[in-house]
Amino acid sequence: MQWTNSGERTVYQNRWFRVNLADVALPDGRHLDHYLIRLRPVAVATVVNEANEVLMLWRHRFITDSWGWELAAGVVEDGEEIETAAAREMEEETGWRPGPLRHLLTVEPANGLIDARHHLYWAEEATYTGHPQDDFESSRREWVPLKLVPDMIGRGEIPAAGMAAGLLMLHHLRLG
Secondary structure, three states: OOOEEEEEEEEEEOOOEEEEEEEEEOOOOOEEEEEEEEEOOEEEEEEEOOOOEEEEEEEEEOOOOEEEEEOEEEEOOOOOOHHHHHHHHHHHHHOEEEOOOEEEEEEOOOOOOEOOOEEEEEEOOEEEOOOOOOHHHOOEEEEEEHHHHHHHHHOOOOOOHHHHHHHHHHHHHHHO
């Protein structure tokens, strides 16, 4: 039951993404036009301290007009290593420079429409370097007890699927 991309053309693009229209061949031979969004990889990072608290950001997303807890994240720049991008984003958005990062997981949040892969990393230590450079990214940054994460996800306080998956994985690794 494999669908085949017979070719695609870009209908819109900017620095952040491309919207393409693909000619998709279905297993029964029919063709259909399918829009898709091509994105750069996304790097995500956090730290879990000795008290099993995770560094998170409280932010508003205008697209869904919703508030929620997230981890520091951003696109991987051209030529940048994913792990380096994760560390950079964490420091820019939180003011904390992570210690050695470990890969946690890679997820595809909406693989029926978007080719984005979100690469999540975590550290067991971080150094405070000062007020975040990108403080416009969130209203506040807090250390949240990891034990609260499952209930927070259940209440919809961590709405981003990839971040919820990563936080549940951290919960399992540290408290499981």
